[in-house]
Amino acid sequence: xxxxxxxxxxxxxxxxxxxxxxxPSDPDRIIKSFCEVEDQKIxxxxxxxxxxxxxxxxxxxxxxxxxxxxxxxxxxxxxSLLVLQxxxxxxxxxxxxxxxxxxxxxxxxTQDMMIDANPDLEEYRFCIRDARLTRLVNPLLILPGLNDxxxxxxxxxxxxxxxxxxxxxxxxxxxPAGGYDVYIxxxxxxxxxxxxxxxxxxxSLYNLGSLQAERKLDTLIQRxxxxxxxxxxxxxxxxxxxxxxxxxxIILNSGSASMEVAMEDFYGNKxxxxxxxxxxx
Amino acid sequence: xxxxxxxxxxFLFFVLYYFxxxxxxxxxxxWLPQLVLNLxxxxxxxxxxxxxxxLVQTAEYSGVLSPEGGSVISNSSSGIKKYSFSHxxxxxxxxxxxxxxxxxxxxxxxxxxxxxLILGDRFFLADLSASIIREVSSSGGTLWSWxxxxxxxxxxxxxxxxxxxxxxGKVHIFRKDGKxxxxxxxxxxxxSIVYGISLSPDNNFLxxxxxxxxxxxxxxxxxxxxxxxxxxxxLLDSHFTRPIKVEVSLRESSVWVEQEGKIRRYREDGEVxxxxxEGSLLTMIxxxxxxxxxxxxxxxxxxxxxxxxxxxxxxxxxxDKIKGIPSHFKMNNSQLTLIEGxxxxxxxxxxx
Numbered sequence: 001x002x003x004x005x006x007x008x009x010x011x012x013x014x015x016x017x018x019x020x021x022x023x024p025s026d027p028d029r030i031i032k033s034f035c036e037v038e039d040q041k042i043x044x045x046x047x048x049x050x051x052x053x054x055x056x057x058x059x060x061x062x063x064x065x066x067x068x069x070x071x072x073x074x075x076x077x078x079x080s081l082l083v084l085q086x087x088x089x090x091x092x093x094x095x096x097x098x099x100x101x102x103x104x105x106x107x108x109x110t111q112d113m114m115i116d117a118n119p120d121l122e123e124y125r126f127c128i129r130d131a132r133l134t135r136l137v138n139p140l141l142i143l144p145g146l147n148d149x150x151x152x153x154x155x156x157x158x159x160x161x162x163x164x165x166x167x168x169x170x171x172x173x174x175x176p177a178g179g180y181d182v183y184i185x186x187x188x189x190x191x192x193x194x195x196x197x198x199x200x201x202x203x204s205l206y207n208l209g210s211l212q213a214e215r216k217l218d219t220l221i222q223r224x225x226x227x228x229x230x231x232x233x234x235x236x237x238x239x240x241x242x243x244x245x246x247x248x249x250i251i252l253n254s255g256s257a258s259m260e261v262a263m264e265d266f267y268g269n270k271x272x273x274x275x276x277x278x279x280x281x
Numbered sequence: 282x283x284x285x286x287x288x289x290x291x292f293l294f295f296v297l298y299y300f301x302x303x304x305x306x307x308x309x310x311x312w313l314p315q316l317v318l319n320l321x322x323x324x325x326x327x328x329x330x331x332x333x334x335x336l337v338q339t340a341e342y343s344g345v346l347s348p349e350g351g352s353v354i355s356n357s358s359s360g361i362k363k364y365s366f367s368h369x370x371x372x373x374x375x376x377x378x379x380x381x382x383x384x385x386x387x388x389x390x391x392x393x394x395x396x397x398l399i400l401g402d403r404f405f406l407a408d409l410s411a412s413i414i415r416e417v418s419s420s421g422g423t424l425w426s427w428x429x430x431x432x433x434x435x436x437x438x439x440x441x442x443x444x445x446x447x448x449x450g451k452v453h454i455f456r457k458d459g460k461x462x463x464x465x466x467x468x469x470x471x472x473s474i475v476y477g478i479s480l481s482p483d484n485n486f487l488x489x490x491x492x493x494x495x496x497x498x499x500x501x502x503x504x505x506x507x508x509x510x511x512x513x514x515x516l517l518d519s520h521f522t523r524p525i526k527v528e529v530s531l532r533e534s535s536v537w538v539e540q541e542g543k544i545r546r547y548r549e550d551g552e553v554x555x556x557x558x559e560g561s562l563l564t565m566i567x568x569x570x571x572x573x574x575x576x577x578x579x580x581x582x583x584x585x586x587x588x589x590x591x592x593x594x595x596x597x598x599x600x601d602k603i604k605g606i607p608s609h610f611k612m613n614n615s616q617l618t619l620i621e622g623x624x625x626x627x628x629x630x631x632x633x
Contacts, residue, residue: 039376039394040392040393040394041376041394044411044412044430062522063474063493063522064432064434064448064474064522064523065522065523066409066410066434066523066524070338070339070608070609071563071564071577071610072524073435073477073524073525073526073527073539074409074433074434074435074436074524075398075400075436076396076398076407076408076409076433076436077361077372077395077396077397077398077407077408078396078407078408078409078410078411079410081409081410081432083432083448085493091448093410093432095410095411107522125410129430129431129448131448131449131472134430134431134449135430136430220430221430222428222429222430222431225426225427225428225429225461226428227428227429227430
């Protein structure tokens with residue numbers, strides 16, 4: 001009994017700071033989510049349509065503020081930048097606020113404070129860094145949960161042969177034996193009528209019941225001067241030109257094949273799709 | 282005693298006094314406007330009055346004014362456009378960047394992410410907030426690239442090396458050929474940010490401002506290619522949370538660092554000199570050949586600015602109030618170029 005109480009106490013203590021975090025903007029304003037790709041640009045956090053006011057993710061100290069200025073000691077294009085340091089070791093990064101806001105935000109920000117957005121820009125970007133471990137964290141992992149009961153949806157599954165031939169995977173198809181790269185297009189709708197579409201938390205690939213590959217879109221790290229997922233794969237090697245996610249490579253031998261894609265979102269909703277087909281020599 | 286003897290003594294006293302303490306009039310520095318032009322009315326042509334080419338780069342205007350002619354001023358308000366004396370580097374609406382040699386009109390299109398950035402005669406595609414930087418050559422190739430998880434917070438480039446600092450306190454050194462080093466982390470706590478970097482043109486002398494609750498200036502010398510050793514460390518008075526103006530001296534082993542209400546010059550031997558100014562710093566120009574430091578600051582009203590000139594010893598020489606806030610303030614030999622609104626004014630600085 002005592003062990004259960006201690007475990008419960010630890011669980012409550014750990015969950016308290018999570019509960020304390022808040023969305024910087026209404027989640028309905030999300031335009032791009034963590035790891036989404038567009039025009040070779042990979043999103044490192046969330047991109048929101050610009051609201052009138054922004055809430056800080058948590059109370060914290062301003063540790064860096066930057067605006068475009070002809071005399072700025074830091075030259076370069078891009079947008080303004082505001083970085084807050086929080087007690088828990090996280091840093092929240094806000095890009096695209098107005099110059100005036102970035103200049104005038106007080107050095108200590110409380111959670112109930114509202115920050116002016118930038119009426120001249122259509123969107124702003126929000127990232128969370130784990131400053132201690134030097135990594136970018138998917139904000140959906142630590143922001144308050146959304147009322148999401150819909151599992152992720154597999155839109156397409158493709159096998160790319162070594163000779164460059166692309167096979168859309170359908171039930172009862174026939175495919176030559178050989179090595180293939182597996183690409184998927186998967187989305188996670190939050191609500192049926194809500195236009196908000198995210199990427200799922202995890203996607204796994206099984207062949208004949210054994211795990212072939214797994215992608216977790218939880219954190220981004222730097223490896224060999226490139227952004228990588230936690231498993232070490234470089235992000236530049238993950239997406240094809242159409243934005244489909246590379247799941248892994250498999251070898252299909254002649255006979256029956258049973259390929260399963262299992263998906264899970266950040267709120268525990270799961271879905272899997274199984275494809276049975278034939279592999280011939 | 283004879284009266285004439287006393288007169289002789291008095292005369293002798295003044296002669297000796299003159300040789301011991303010669304009378305010298307204070308030199309006055311005057312600004313003589315040599316050229317006043319409206320940027321909207323400038324067309325191609327030579328500006329013979331200029332001693333040297335002037336690179337103009339403001340939010341609205343970019344270009345080169347040159348005594349030889351063929352100079353261009355273009356309105357770049359539609360997008361990010363950077364200029365060097367030989368190239369223009371423009372970010373287009375199609376998320377591409379075009380590097381153009383303005384002399385032979387050859388150009389290269391880059392589709393990689395990042396915005397054009399020119400440091401000296403080196404070209405970069407960089408999105409500092411997104412932790413992306415790539416150096417490209419004038420012939421369209423990539424020399425090196427870096428993509429991380431910590432935004433770039435300070436950068437400086439010289440003849441061979443480009444050095445930048447990041448939000449996690451790391452200082453990265455890249456050579457033109459792509460060789461990479463990380464400077465020995467001045468603070469291993471992981472709780473510091475690099476706020477300023479300045480590298481001398483010969484790569485030899487490096488200054489870094491880093492820290493967080495306490496901020497420090499670190500001085501380094503390049504012992505062997507890309508290997509920097511620390512030669513000085515100073516605790517700074519101010520605690521800025523924005524990029525800090527740092528500039529290494531070209532002539533002496535010293536560094537100018539922006540502080541609250543003053544520029545402070547730190548020498549490697551530990552000596553410091555203060556150059557006070559009023560208002561908030563915009564920029565500073567150490568004119569070492571004429572032994573003057575010019576400081577441009579905005580006054581609290583934010584509708585006017587102030588140019589303060591100090592001697593290298595830190596004495597105030599003069600200060601002039603300017604209506605408005607210039608968007609350009611550069612020194613070229615003995616000419617100072619200032620852009621306020623649509624007007625470009627070239628001053629000749631002389632001693633009187």
